[in-house]
Amino acid sequence: MNYIIGIRLGRMGRRWLPWQPMARVFSGIQPTGDLHLGNLLGAVQNWVQALDGEDDALYCVVDLHALTIPKDPAELRAKTIEITQLLVACGLDPQRCTLFLQSHVPAHAELGWIMECTASYGELSRMTQFKDKRDRAEFVSAALFTYPALQAADILLYDTDRVPVGDDQRQHLELARDIAERFNARYGDTFVVPEHAIPAVGARVMDLQRPDSKMSKSLDSPQGTVLLTDDPAAVVKKFKRAVTDSDGEVRFDPATKPGVSNLLSILAAVSGRTPDEVAGDYSQYGPLKADCGEAVAELLGPVQARFAELRDDPAATHELLMLGAEKAAAVAGPVLARAQRALGLVPSLTRRG
Numbered sequence: 001m002n003y004i005i006g007i008r009l010g011r012m013g014r015r016w017l018p019w020q021p022m023a024r025v026f027s028g029i030q031p032t033g034d035l036h037l038g039n040l041l042g043a044v045q046n047w048v049q050a051l052d053g054e055d056d057a058l059y060c061v062v063d064l065h066a067l068t069i070p071k072d073p074a075e076l077r078a079k080t081i082e083i084t085q086l087l088v089a090c091g092l093d094p095q096r097c098t099l100f101l102q103s104h105v106p107a108h109a110e111l112g113w114i115m116e117c118t119a120s121y122g123e124l125s126r127m128t129q130f131k132d133k134r135d136r137a138e139f140v141s142a143a144l145f146t147y148p149a150l151q152a153a154d155i156l157l158y159d160t161d162r163v164p165v166g167d168d169q170r171q172h173l174e175l176a177r178d179i180a181e182r183f184n185a186r187y188g189d190t191f192v193v194p195e196h197a198i199p200a201v202g203a204r205v206m207d208l209q210r211p212d213s214k215m216s217k218s219l220d221s222p223q224g225t226v227l228l229t230d231d232p233a234a235v236v237k238k239f240k241r242a243v244t245d246s247d248g249e250v251r252f253d254p255a256t257k258p259g260v261s262n263l264l265s266i267l268a269a270v271s272g273r274t275p276d277e278v279a280g281d282y283s284q285y286g287p288l289k290a291d292c293g294e295a296v297a298e299l300l301g302p303v304q305a306r307f308a309e310l311r312d313d314p315a316a317t318h319e320l321l322m323l324g325a326e327k328a329a330a331v332a333g334p335v336l337a338r339a340q341r342a343l344g345l346v347p348s349l350t351r352r353g
């Protein structure tokens with residue numbers, strides 16, 4: 001929700017407005033590995049689309065979240081810059097949105113603690129991503145358990161109306177909403193309760209070799225993961241080798257035909273159709289795989305060209321991140337101060353807001 005003629009309207013108040021006020025959009029991505037097709041179709045493509053409307057969009061590389069699993073510092077630094085450049089290359093024009101690093105805005109960590117005090121142990125224990133990651137991690141940090149509270153802080157800090165994410169974030173988004181509602185009920189109306197925006201197609205892109213697992217930066221599956229930096233030949237080859245099934249019928253049925261359905265969803269998301277419409281065009285797996293590979297390679301071509309330019313000028317990336325952090329902090333500071341006041345924390349003379 002944004003500010004019109006200096007008055008902040010609650011969600012109920014909005015219903016009576018004769019115009020549709022500008023919405024605040026926020027989302028984030030971890031610098032944990034190489035950006036892949038799932039990130040693009042499930043999230044980043046929708047982030048870019050939000051720039052075409054009147055919305056006020058903030059996008060964050062959530063580097064503090066990446067620390068939940070120990071990382072090589074040099075690699076984290078390089079990946080953070082690379083992901084920022086890839087986001088810009090995908091179309092996140094820093095002139096039309098606020099693009100920044102989570103660690104550059106200390107209010108995230110400050111509100112994160114408050115969110116940990118508001119979320120319950122039971123809620124955090126039920127997070128399926130925690131259970132998955134705990135089972136895969138060599139070292140299970142306390143932060144791996146509590147990071148959904150930090151994620152709630154990331155979102156609530158910007159009076160966010162809408163959070164465009166992939167389907168895997170549905171549970172975390174519900175938690176952020178529950179925490180916001182609990183805080184508001186305990187301490188008075190403080191946070192905007194956000195809605196998720198999960199795309200109808202492409203919300204859960206599956207690994208091409210293991211179509212029962214989502215494509216992921218942290219899953220060690222080089223042939224099943226299509227990277228945004230893969231060259232066209234590699235993309236086509238990965239699709240050609242995608243795991244399907246032996247019954248030979250092209251039909252959209254994720255439960256019994258996960259591999260074929262994944263290909264149909266990908267081609268549908270890239271071509272703006274539905275998976276069932278795409279299925280109608282094919283009677284064999286081979287042509288479907290070939291067309292998928294070519295469509296994705298074509299989609300990635302301009303992204304890779306722009307990325308190559310941005311990579312040559314790292315100073316420009318640092319500059320845009322500095323400006324992004326300044327813009328983000330200007331929004332986050334007053335929201336953090338509002339939450340601190342509501343809690344009864346005594347304002348310091350130097351405190352923001």
Ligand code: AQP
Pocket residue numbers: 027028029030031032033037038039040041042043044129133164165166167168169202203204205206214215216217218219
């Ligand atoms: N396979 C996917 N299909 C659709 N959307 C996806 N997203 C991630 N994977 C898919 C969406 O991308 C945004 C950034 O999420 P992330 O940084 O958590 O990406 P990741 O690839 O999931 O990274 P990790 O490090 O491998 O994380 P985990 O281990 O949590 O899966 C989000 O909007 C996400 O929904």
